[in-house]
Amino acid sequence: MQVGAHVSISSSKVDSDEETPPHGNIANAVSRQVAFGGNCGQIFTTSPRVWQEPDIEDDEAETFRRETEEKLAGPWVIHASYLVNLCTPKDGLREKSINSMQTEVDAAATLGVPYVNVHLGAHTGAGVEGGLENAASALDELDIPDGVTVLIESDAGSGTKLGGDFEHLATVLEESEQDLDVCLDTAHAFAAGYDLSTEEGVHETVAELDDIVGLEHLKYIHLNDSKHECGTNKDEHALIGEGLIGEEGMRAFINHPDLADVPMALETPTEDGKGFAWNIQRVREYREA
Known part of the structure; x- marks a missing residue:
């Protein structure tokens, strides 16, 4: 089983260390x-809330690659900046987004990381069709190194943000000239209206993802419970099994046979003394032997 957390790369010590x-x-x-x-x-x-290029020295990258090979069983994924908006109709923001993504795929190649994950962003008036066209064409401007794949992440779908509907993901994969794949965020999918709170709902959602996008394109999962009801478009993550997806849904998802080999990264909160270690252990307990 490949499961881990979203972790800091800074030199500082954090409370959960x-x-x-x-x-x-x-x-x-x-x-x-x-x-x-x-x-x-x-x-x-880098910080995901500013326009900043990765600053990675060669010796740091070498240590990262060696440590990863020696100590981890599954792949890393780099999450692109929150500022990136591939769907935007605004030329300036589009250019910054493309430049930021180029630095991330280049960093991934340097670090030996196979995936860079990104949200499509918001169309802000361009319309769904226009926003998806903008995203596909923006991705086509990237020079993606060999061994690196961009993953389009499913979204909660609030406002004019795209990616909440599986058809949005499929459209970008079809329209782009790049070889793209996807990352499914369970909390986002739940917020967007895909009911993952029951075993039946999980099987229906996975089947729908397969029909529309194709499970062969699912390369990573963001495994998160949700603090809000299904279909609310509210993106707030909860501890595994303690949100509104709940234990039944989380167990069914974690044990779905078509998802068994897909690596999972948690973006769960730290609450009531329960952090990443607690959540990872909970996931392992849910996985049936």
Whole structure:
């Protein structure tokens, strides 16, 4: 089973660390993942809330790659900046988004990370069709290195944000000239109206994803419970099994036979003394032997 957390790459010590990591660079992510009990996971290469290029020294990248190979069983995924908006009709934001994505896929190649995950963004008046066309054409401007794949993440679908409907993901994959795949976020899908709270709902949702997108394109899962009801378009994550997807839905999803080999990264909160280590252990307990 490949499961891990979204971890920090900074040199600082965080409250949920069991001990200070031995590295003062991006290799901290591996140490933190191991401390949480994870064997794969997700990182940002820079702050996701500013336009900033990754700053990774060659020796740091070498240490990260070596530590990953020695200590982890599954792949990393890099999450692109929250500022990236591939659907935008605004030329300036589009250019910044493309440039930011190019630095991320280049960083992924440097680090030996196979995936870069990104939200489609909001069409802000361009309309659904126009926004999806904008996203596909923006992705087509990237020079994606060999061994790196961009993953389009499912969204909660609030406002003019796209990606909440599986058809949105399928359209971008079809219209883009790039070889793209997808990342399914369980909390986002639930918020967008895909009921994952029951075993029947999980099987229906996975079947629909297969029919519309194709499960062969599902390369990563963001495994999160939800603090809000299905179809509310509200994106707020909950501890595994303690949100409105709940234990039945989480168990059914984690044990779905078509998802058994897909790596999962948690983006769960730290609440009531329960952090990533607790959530990863909960996932392992839910996985049937």
